[in-house]
Amino acid sequence: MIKELDNELNLIDELESSFNYVLKDIKSDLSSNPFSHYLLYFDNDKIVGYINYYLMYEKLEIANFDVLSDYQNKGIGTKLIKYLVDKYNNLDITLEVRCNNDKAIHIYEKMGFKKVAIRENYYHGIDGLLMERKEIMKDIYILGIESSCDETSFSIVKNGCEEISTVISSQIDIHKDYGGVVPEIASRAHVKNVTFVLEECLSKANMKISDIDAIAVANGPGLIGSLLVGLETAKTLCWLYNKPLVPVHHIAGHIYANNLVKKMEFPLISLVISGGHTELIYMKEDYSFEKLGGTLDDAVGECFDKVGKVMDIAYPAGPMVDKLAHIGSHQYNLPIPLDDDSYNFSFSGLKSAVINLVHNEEQRGNVINKENLACSFQDVVCEILTKKTLRAMTELKVNNLILAGGVSANKGIRERFKDLCELRGINYTFPEIKYCTDNAAMVAAAGYFAYQKGRRADLSLNAYSSMELK
Numbered sequence: 001m002i003k004e005l006d007n008e009l010n011l012i013d014e015l016e017s018s019f020n021y022v023l024k025d026i027k028s029d030l031s032s033n034p035f036s037h038y039l040l041y042f043d044n045d046k047i048v049g050y051i052n053y054y055l056m057y058e059k060l061e062i063a064n065f066d067v068l069s070d071y072q073n074k075g076i077g078t079k080l081i082k083y084l085v086d087k088y089n090n091l092d093i094t095l096e097v098r099c100n101n102d103k104a105i106h107i108y109e110k111m112g113f114k115k116v117a118i119r120e121n122y123y124h125g126i127d128g129l130l131m132e133r134k135e136i137m138k139d140i141y142i143l144g145i146e147s148s149c150d151e152t153s154f155s156i157v158k159n160g161c162e163e164i165s166t167v168i169s170s171q172i173d174i175h176k177d178y179g180g181v182v183p184e185i186a187s188r189a190h191v192k193n194v195t196f197v198l199e200e201c202l203s204k205a206n207m208k209i210s211d212i213d214a215i216a217v218a219n220g221p222g223l224i225g226s227l228l229v230g231l232e233t234a235k236t237l238c239w240l241y242n243k244p245l246v247p248v249h250h251i252a253g254h255i256y257a258n259n260l261v262k263k264m265e266f267p268l269i270s271l272v273i274s275g276g277h278t279e280l281i282y283m284k285e286d287y288s289f290e291k292l293g294g295t296l297d298d299a300v301g302e303c304f305d306k307v308g309k310v311m312d313i314a315y316p317a318g319p320m321v322d323k324l325a326h327i328g329s330h331q332y333n334l335p336i337p338l339d340d341d342s343y344n345f346s347f348s349g350l351k352s353a354v355i356n357l358v359h360n361e362e363q364r365g366n367v368i369n370k371e372n373l374a375c376s377f378q379d380v381v382c383e384i385l386t387k388k389t390l391r392a393m394t395e396l397k398v399n400n401l402i403l404a405g406g407v408s409a410n411k412g413i414r415e416r417f418k419d420l421c422e423l424r425g426i427n428y429t430f431p432e433i434k435y436c437t438d439n440a441a442m443v444a445a446a447g448y449f450a451y452q453k454g455r456r457a458d459l460s461l462n463a464y465s466s467m468e469l470k
């Protein structure tokens with residue numbers, strides 16, 4: 001049992017008998033030093049461990065710390081320090097430990113202490129290691145949940161940049177037969193998968209929900225029935241384990257997939273290209289979003305899928321169109337869509353042009369060269385995306401670019417942006433291919449920054465099929 005001595009001054013005599021070599025001056029210490037405090041550990045009525053610490057405004061210094069030799073290696077010291085860390089979570093805490101005490105150093109590191117300085121010969125021949133736990137240094141673990149469309153995914157990310165474990169269960173095979181995602185089937189599949197995916201994610205990370213600092217969930221935009229499965233799971237876990245609930249915009253998630261590759265630098269422009277979105281976003285700092293422009297009709301991913309469909313490619317057609325485009329050459333003449341001075345996009349005209357071209361050729365009895373058509377289409381898409389994005393970067397004098405969303409997996413688009421950025425000295429980052437399409441690692445990464453900005457929701461949080469990014 002742990003007790004704070006401040007309220008138990010009558011225990012001091014007993015203390016002296018157990019720890020007389022250190023604590024003989026405790027009475028005078030407590031009466032003369034208003035900053036000094038003691039924390040005691042009892043085995044029945046016997047004091048077997050203690051910490052003497054100084055509380056000084058925003059700082060807590062652990063000055064002395066001992067456990068009776070018969071009681072060492074039983075985790076008593078850890079419990080005492082953890083008590084202080086939990087109680088004074090909002091203070092910077094310092095302590096000293098022998099440099100060769102790897103086990104203790106490891107335990108302190110797990111509590112968020114970092115090595116700060118070495119004090120030579122501090123312990124009569126052994127160096128002392130000064131460790132500090134700053135509130136801002138504490139590692140933050142976010143559990144991310146993503147179920148906006150046809151992927152059920154959970155992920156644990158540390159400090160918004162280090163992925164601990166991610167599990168993605170894709171329903172692509174279920175929806176393939178229907179040529180697109182069937183919302184009702186998608187939500188039922190999420191319900192079936194959700195507990196398995198969560199359990200696998202926790203077991204891969206070797207963590208429990210109680211180790212998590214907050215739960216971030218994508219609550220929109222997306223398919224409402226699908227979103228609700230992830231959202232209700234998040235709310236239930238937050239309620240059961242008393243964790244903060246952090247709502248995350250699905251597109252913020254796609255953007256923060258880049259932070260898992262490299263710390264994002266600001267100001268930046270993000271080109272968001274997915275199955276449901278085509279947007280240019282300006283970010284002056286973390287978790288601040290300003291939409292410069294977007295598609296007026298179809299999203300670019302949707303256009304890839306529909307163009308693929310007319311070429312008899314199974315849903316989602318994007319990856320296959322990309323593959324074919326690399327084999328073919330630009331032979332078909334297609335219009336460059338909405339080639340104007342705005343930051344908006346339009347893809348329905350281009351989609352119709354491809355569909356009409358295929359139908360006309362079929363009627364004439366000609367065979368379409370799929371590789372060349374894919375290449376011509378992808379080329380036009382690359383042309384308009386790079387043109388508008390790079391113009392926005394010049395006009396807004398921004399030198400950091402990131403791509404986001406499922407279509408940022410496109411090899412042709414990545415190559416074109418890479419070449420142009422290198423030519424112009426633009427700092428660019430693309431998400432890892434596996435985190436371009438929907439996943440929870442991106443939600444957990446974004447969730448960390450939302451959490452740091454104080455974004456919280458209560459259990460009345462709802463899901464939205466469309467939602468403004470802010």
Ligand code: KG4
Pocket residue numbers: 149273274275276277300301302304305316317318319320322405406407408409410411436437438
């Ligand atoms: O981001 P995402 O998983 O879902 C939404 O939030 O919409 O994006 C899915 C979209 C699909 O339209 C898919 O065809 C497209 O991303 N996609 C690609 C590629 N890989 C996925 N499009 C073009 N080239 C690719 N390599």
Ligand code: ZN
Pocket residue numbers: 250254274275405406437438
């Ligand atoms: Zn998405």
